[in-house]
Amino acid sequence: MQYQNTMKVSFISKSQNEAFARVAVAAFVSQLDPTVEEISDIKTAVSEAVTNAVIHGYENGEGIINVSCTLTNNIVDITIEDKGVGIEDIKKAREPLYTSKPELERSGMGFTVMETFMDEVEVESIPGKGTIVRMRKKLNSLK
Amino acid sequence: MQYQNTMKVSFISKSQNEAFARVAVAAFVSQLDPTVEEISDIKTAVSEAVTNAVIHGYENGEGIINVSCTLTNNIVDITIEDKGVGIEDIKKAREPLYTSKPELERSGMGFTVMETFMDEVEVESIPGKGTIVRMRKKLNSLK
Amino acid sequence: MDIIYSVKRGNLIVKIYGEIDHHTSETIREKLDKEFKKQNVKNIIFDFSEIQFMDSSGIGVIMGRYKNAKERGGKIGVFNLQPQVERVFKLSGLHKIINQYNSLDEAISSLQ
Amino acid sequence: MDIIYSVKRGNLIVKIYGEIDHHTSETIREKLDKEFKKQNVKNIIFDFSEIQFMDSSGIGVIMGRYKNAKERGGKIGVFNLQPQVERVFKLSGLHKIINQYNSLDEAISSLQ
Numbered sequence: 001m002q003y004q005n006t007m008k009v010s011f012i013s014k015s016q017n018e019a020f021a022r023v024a025v026a027a028f029v030s031q032l033d034p035t036v037e038e039i040s041d042i043k044t045a046v047s048e049a050v051t052n053a054v055i056h057g058y059e060n061g062e063g064i065i066n067v068s069c070t071l072t073n074n075i076v077d078i079t080i081e082d083k084g085v086g087i088e089d090i091k092k093a094r095e096p097l098y099t100s101k102p103e104l105e106r107s108g109m110g111f112t113v114m115e116t117f118m119d120e121v122e123v124e125s126i127p128g129k130g131t132i133v134r135m136r137k138k139l140n141s142l143k
Numbered sequence: 144m145q146y147q148n149t150m151k152v153s154f155i156s157k158s159q160n161e162a163f164a165r166v167a168v169a170a171f172v173s174q175l176d177p178t179v180e181e182i183s184d185i186k187t188a189v190s191e192a193v194t195n196a197v198i199h200g201y202e203n204g205e206g207i208i209n210v211s212c213t214l215t216n217n218i219v220d221i222t223i224e225d226k227g228v229g230i231e232d233i234k235k236a237r238e239p240l241y242t243s244k245p246e247l248e249r250s251g252m253g254f255t256v257m258e259t260f261m262d263e264v265e266v267e268s269i270p271g272k273g274t275i276v277r278m279r280k281k282l283n284s285l286k
Numbered sequence: 287m288d289i290i291y292s293v294k295r296g297n298l299i300v301k302i303y304g305e306i307d308h309h310t311s312e313t314i315r316e317k318l319d320k321e322f323k324k325q326n327v328k329n330i331i332f333d334f335s336e337i338q339f340m341d342s343s344g345i346g347v348i349m350g351r352y353k354n355a356k357e358r359g360g361k362i363g364v365f366n367l368q369p370q371v372e373r374v375f376k377l378s379g380l381h382k383i384i385n386q387y388n389s390l391d392e393a394i395s396s397l398q
Numbered sequence: 399m400d401i402i403y404s405v406k407r408g409n410l411i412v413k414i415y416g417e418i419d420h421h422t423s424e425t426i427r428e429k430l431d432k433e434f435k436k437q438n439v440k441n442i443i444f445d446f447s448e449i450q451f452m453d454s455s456g457i458g459v460i461m462g463r464y465k466n467a468k469e470r471g472g473k474i475g476v477f478n479l480q481p482q483v484e485r486v487f488k489l490s491g492l493h494k495i496i497n498q499y500n501s502l503d504e505a506i507s508s509l510q
């Protein structure tokens with residue numbers, strides 16, 4: 001039988017909400033009894049994507065960030081969406097060490113972290129309209 | 144200066160999501176540095192209202208529950224909304240020990256818990272349309 | 287959520303690890319009633335040391351077990367309540383019908 | 399998020415309590431640079447015992463401090479990395495330029 005569950009969370013693009021977003025996703029995923037490592041991988045990836053929406057998407061201004069999480073058996077699907085400036089060159093953006101904000105001491109490792117800690121990362125973006133990051137992770141700690 | 148922050152979370156009325164909902168609200172409120180007691184009061188009240196939406200609102204069937212939380216300085220405002228069966232007699236529903244589901248071993252103490260642990264609890268309901276519970280708590284542990 | 291049982295001098299001792307809410311209370315109720323049926327005991331003693339959270343669903347669980355124990359002429363005892371659980375206990379009036387103890391030994395000797 | 403500083407044999411020892419993300423990194427950076435300016439030290443040693451979470455914002459913080467220390471001819475050392483932080487360290491390549499130690503004593507004697 002298929003187990004399915006889903007949640008959505010929306011919040012203002014304040015840096016305080018980065019911690020909230022990763023804890024909310026972790027709390028939701030924890031119903032699948034993941035390992036500590038799986039949960040911390042997911043928290044880290046969510047933190048990166050939400051931070052990008054705050055810093056790059058809305059350039060530290062105000063906007064709404066939408067995060068959704070769907071569980072299908074042991075598959076975790078997460079999307080992080082902003083309606084901010086968007087990304088011109090997604091391929092370049094995903095390169096390790098590339099950052100458009102070195103003056104803010106960004107490391108350019110955000111996408112690399114997401115790709116390392118999750119199984120799949122897809123980025124969809126329209127300049128001037130916003131960005132959606134879709135991430136998937138299969139939990140090996142099946143219930 | 145006024146500090147303001149807000150979040151919304153929506154999820155399916157599964158009993159698994161009761162824990163998720165209270166942890167999400169607690170994670171959001173924790174940016175105000177509340178005491179352990181304040182946080183556990185809020186978690187308990189949210190748990191009661193969300194459980195009511197699951198058991199009574201949707202009668203253990205499927206529906207969407209919306210929870211929002213707004214912080215205004217040290218005031219925490221929380222709403223829990225379902226589009227379920229609604230409540231005919233709100234006054235009676237709020238009486239301690241009253242429950243319409245004694246066969247499920249409900250204690251009838253849900254609203255009493257909310258009223259004890261929060262400063263204000265308002266219930267708005269239309270039979271056949273759904274219920275909104277609005278709760279407010281002032282944190283005395285000002286940042 | 288995990289439950290560990292033991293039997294001592296006619297008491298079923300129940301230690302729950304986790305949170306007691308509507309979701310977990312359904313499993314707790316089911317498992318507990320099965321164990322109570324199996325064992326030749328009168329009283330149920332709850333070890334609350336590892337429960338950091340309980341909402342009013344927990345009140346329902348305890349009241350229900352109170353009735354079951356009463357049918358056998360037994361009682362319910364609880365010990366080691368954590369602060370949040372203590373507050374829910376107080377406001378529910380449970381502390382008026384359920385005996386609260388500081389330790390398992392105290393519970394066992396008082397419930398004799 | 400709290401930071402505790404101490405100075406030992408020319409090293410500024412920094413112990414951070416909490417999580418390092420974009421939000422907290424702004425405060426950490428500011429406080430740390432102020433302390434480094436004030437103190438007559440070359441090296442910065444981070445005690446990571448109490449950091450359960452760090453994302454790539456933390457990499458930025460450490461790289462920035464690495465540059466500051468370098469200007470004084472100093473280095474950065476870290477010790478007691480927790481598993482999640484260790485994984486972020488590894489994938490970022492930070493472990494290639496930042497020395498990792500098992501204890502404060504080891505860090506101090508190696509950085510001499």
Ligand SMILES: Nc1ncnc2c1ncn2[C@@H]1O[C@H](COP(=O)(O)OP(=O)(O)O)[C@@H](O)[C@H]1O
Nearest residue numbers: 052056057093099100106107108109110111131
């Ligand atoms: N949500 C977003 N909106 C706009 N631009 C983004 C977004 N996410 C990432 N980017 C762009 O991609 C670049 C690389 O992102 P990342 O790998 O996370 O590194 P960093 O955040 O350290 O810059 C960013 O510097 C930015 O230019």
Ligand SMILES: Nc1ncnc2c1ncn2[C@@H]1O[C@H](COP(=O)(O)OP(=O)(O)O)[C@@H](O)[C@H]1O
Nearest residue numbers: 195199200229236242243249250251253254274
């Ligand atoms: N969201 C809701 N939708 C419909 N009915 C509700 C809702 N919340 C509460 N009620 C009604 O109010 C009664 C009292 O609620 P409460 O004090 O929480 O006790 P309990 O949940 O133990 O029954 C419930 O038994 C139910 O009839």
